[in-house]
Amino acid sequence: MxxxxxxxxxxxxxxxxxxxxxxxxxxxxxxxxxxxxxxxxxxxxxxxxxxxxxxxxxxxxxxxxxxxxxxxxxxxxxxxxxxxxxxxxxxxxxxxxxxxxxxxxxxxxxxxxxxxxxxxxxxxxxxxxxxGRIAEISMTSVLLSRVKPGDYVAVLGMGLVGNLAAQLFAQRGAIPIGIDVVPERLELAKRTGVEHVVLSGDGGAEDIRVDVRRITGGKDADIVVEASGVPELVITALELCRVLGQVILLGSTRGLVTLNVYDLIHRKGVSVTGAHASLKGVDGLPTSGELYREVLGMIQSGALRVEPxxxxxxxxxxxxxxxxxxxxxxxxxxxxxxxxxxxxx
Structure with a gap:
């Protein structure tokens, strides 16, 4: 007994x-x-x-x-x-x-x-x-993206989910740009291999765009991942995205969003993709179990840097x-x- x-x-x-x-x-x-x-x-x-x-x-x-x-x-x-x-x-x-x-x-x-x-x-x-659990969540944004090697991927929010999303996009050959209002999170991003970072402030999307274009050589981001869940940053993500680019909503928004669909989506031809973690295993996407094994292997090999x-x-x-x-x-x-x-x- x-x-x-x-x-x-x-x-x-x-x-x-x-x-x-x-x-x-x-x-x-x-x-x-x-x-x-x-x-x-x-x-x-x-x-x-x-x-x-x-x-x-x-x-x-x-x-x-x-x-x-x-x-x-x-x-x-x-x-x-x-x-x-x-x-x-x-x-x-x-x-x-x-x-x-x-x-x-x-x-x-x-x-x-x-x-x-x-x-x-x-x-x-x-x-x-x-x-590995957070990386499995972050992987949703990569799986649902149209990322190609050399794409610039701006990630709004350098908490755990956003940081790991940036690292995972880098594994696909993209160039991530980490964006956050907290300087310490950007220092942490650098320690995990995210080379390009932008400190956001009171200037809004226009100031961020200037810094992003300085990194990209004058271009807007090909893909923008909103990873913070802050409702207002959905609009910022759309403003930062290039014409015919893609905005991926990875963070679960903590409120409603009012936006100008014509200017920010329709006229620019921007694709908006929801990337909730519950979508695993749907329409051919890998299951959570498959992704756990993949990201745990990446953590073990050092491809994903999580100790910092x-x-x-x-x-x-x-x-x-x-x-x-x-x-x-x-x-x-x-x-x-x-x-x-x-x-x-």
Whole structure:
């Protein structure tokens, strides 16, 4: 008979509130034949989706059709850990080290589908593997683009999603240009191999365009990726894009956008493409599981540079502090990792 386990899981009962929900091992940890029970070692906080729910700014909170974005909300979708129990048809064994798309919790049972549980590549550092989840999201923009070698790709927002999108476009032979209002994020971009960066300020799209053209030799960007989720930057993206270029909306916008369709899209012939992460596996696109394996391999080989992202490591008991860091200190908080084997004071 296995030992009883105390399950701890993060929960947002309402905006700006983080609770640690505790329960004793019971039906929640029953392992079916296709399931695995995973003990979490580390989890990564998403500074996009999770902060939008933490602050109550997710655009779909009022939408009854969206059952994901609702309180109480259980955050988290990037963890690494060890398989403690494996169902006979799961394809895993006790002791396997895995990357999962699970919640922030010390234990979780999940069906061992390729989109939820992936065996870790041999030798890959667990903390680095966490960023495979963000890279899988960022990959949507590349897959849905018309990128060609030599294209200039301007990326608005150099957080985790935007930075990894820039790195992934570079892997396709494009020349990324990272754009952000936070100087420290641009320095981080350079450390991850994004050579060209632009600091945006109060001058809006016109000032950004001047700096972009200085990099491109006088041309507007072939592709502009909006990766911040800031509604106003959708307009900026359209203004920066060349005639017959492509704007890709990678960040989930946190509000509505009013824009001049005639001037910004119709007359310029600009293609606007939505790149939500849920589109994986649709109409021939790779599945999340296929992409996890690809990007984890890229992280292991160094093709994707993610170690500079790690700015904070905190015990899981200090999760509230972690969210506040990401919300209020964007100049120094980026990759915030929760350690589930360490308890704070």
């Amino acid at each position: 296995r030992a009883t386990r105390l399950i701890t899981k993060l929960r947002f009962p309402e905006p700006f509130t983080v609770e640690v929900e505790e329960s004793v091992d019971g039906a929640a940890l029953q392992v079916g034949e296709r399931d695995v029970l995973v003990e979490t070692h580390y989890s990564l906080i998403s500074p996009g989706t999770e902060l939008a729910l933490y602050t109550g700014t997710h655009i779909d909170l009022p939408n009854p059709a969206n059952r994901f974005a609702k309180f109480p909300f259980y955050p988290g979708y990037a963890t690494v850990g060890e398989v403690l129990e494996a169902g006979a048809a799961s394809g895993f064994a006790r002791g396997d080290h895995v990357f999962t798309a699970a919640h922030h919790a010390n234990y979780e049972v999940m069906e061992a589908t390729e989109d939820l549980v992936v065996r870790m590549p041999e030798g890959l550092q667990p903390e680095l593997a966490l960023f 992202f790690i700015t904070h490591r905190l015990p899981s008991t200090e999760a509230k502090q972690a969210y506040e860091l990401l919300l209020n200190h964007k100049d120094r908080a980026c990759g915030v990792i929760l350690n589930w084997r360490e308890r704070g004071e």
